[in-house]
Amino acid sequence: MSGTEKKSSNIVWHEAGVTRQAREKMNGHRGATLWFTGLSGSGKSTLAHAVEEQLHRTGIRTYVLDGDNVRHGLCGDLGFSDVARRENIRRIGEASRLFVDAGIVVLTAFISPFRSDRQQARRLLGDDFIEIYCDSSLEVCESRDTKGLYQRARAGEIKDFTGISSPYEVPEAAEIVVNTGGMSLQESAEQVIDYLQHHRIVVVS
Ligand SMILES: Nc1ncnc2c1ncn2[C@@H]1O[C@H](COP(=O)(O)OP(=O)(O)OP(=O)(O)O)[C@@H](O)[C@H]1O
Numbered sequence: 001m002s003g004t005e006k007k008s009s010n011i012v013w014h015e016a017g018v019t020r021q022a023r024e025k026m027n028g029h030r031g032a033t034l035w036f037t038g039l040s041g042s043g044k045s046t047l048a049h050a051v052e053e054q055l056h057r058t059g060i061r062t063y064v065l066d067g068d069n070v071r072h073g074l075c076g077d078l079g080f081s082d083v084a085r086r087e088n089i090r091r092i093g094e095a096s097r098l099f100v101d102a103g104i105v106v107l108t109a110f111i112s113p114f115r116s117d118r119q120q121a122r123r124l125l126g127d128d129f130i131e132i133y134c135d136s137s138l139e140v141c142e143s144r145d146t147k148g149l150y151q152r153a154r155a156g157e158i159k160d161f162t163g164i165s166s167p168y169e170v171p172e173a174a175e176i177v178v179n180t181g182g183m184s185l186q187e188s189a190e191q192v193i194d195y196l197q198h199h200r201i202v203v204v205s
């Protein structure tokens with residue numbers, strides 16, 4: 001996988017006349033990336049969409065980048081080896097940066113199991129990166145088994161499955177840790193919105 005190497009040296013950055021600042025002013029809020037991470041079944045998609053709905057209702061421009069959906073298109077060529085997972089997350093980081101530059105609050109819902117990959121996204125996005133760890137134990141996620149994938153992974157039908165045959169590296173300094181294994185969806189969404197309000201990332205009326 002050679003996703004990071006430049007294919008041409010004849011590429012010059014074109015400065016936009018319409019700046020991020022101008023776009024944010026027009027939108028009435030800043031752009032940011034809410035990066036949900038956690039095991040399969042921990043609640044990333046469910047929580048990201050619940051948070052998005054609340055933000056959207058108050059006029060905030062949002063977009064969810066969700067693992068399965070993105071793997072149909074932007075990352076449709078990638079599998080689940082360590083290298084492919086890294087490239088997947090690298091592309092999501094870059095895509096998020098474009099959304100943030102457009103003044104949008106982008107919510108990403110990817111397992112993103114490797115700390116170094118999340119750190120790379122954090123470096124890329126700086127203060128615009130808010131890591132949200134959906135903290136749910138393997139036992140809880142496996143008992144939910146929303147997609148039936150754990151059962152298949154246990155049966156050896158899926159290799160490199162996070163939590164079973166591939167590691168998940170727990171975030172060490174996530175901005176928000178949500179106990180999605182124990183709290184209700186509503187409580188979890190409130191916790192995220194409260195954080196965003198408190199840190200003035202968005203003002204939800
Ligand atoms: N506090 C909570 N937050 C989010 N989801 C919750 C919560 N409590 C229970 N759930 C349930 O847990 C399940 C989480 O599934 P979801 O598809 O959102 O997980 P995911 O992390 O996106 O998994 P995957 O990586 O496979 O896409 C849903 O059935 C949801 O209703």
Ligand SMILES: [Mg+2]
Binds near residue numbers: 044066067
């Ligand atoms: Mg999901």
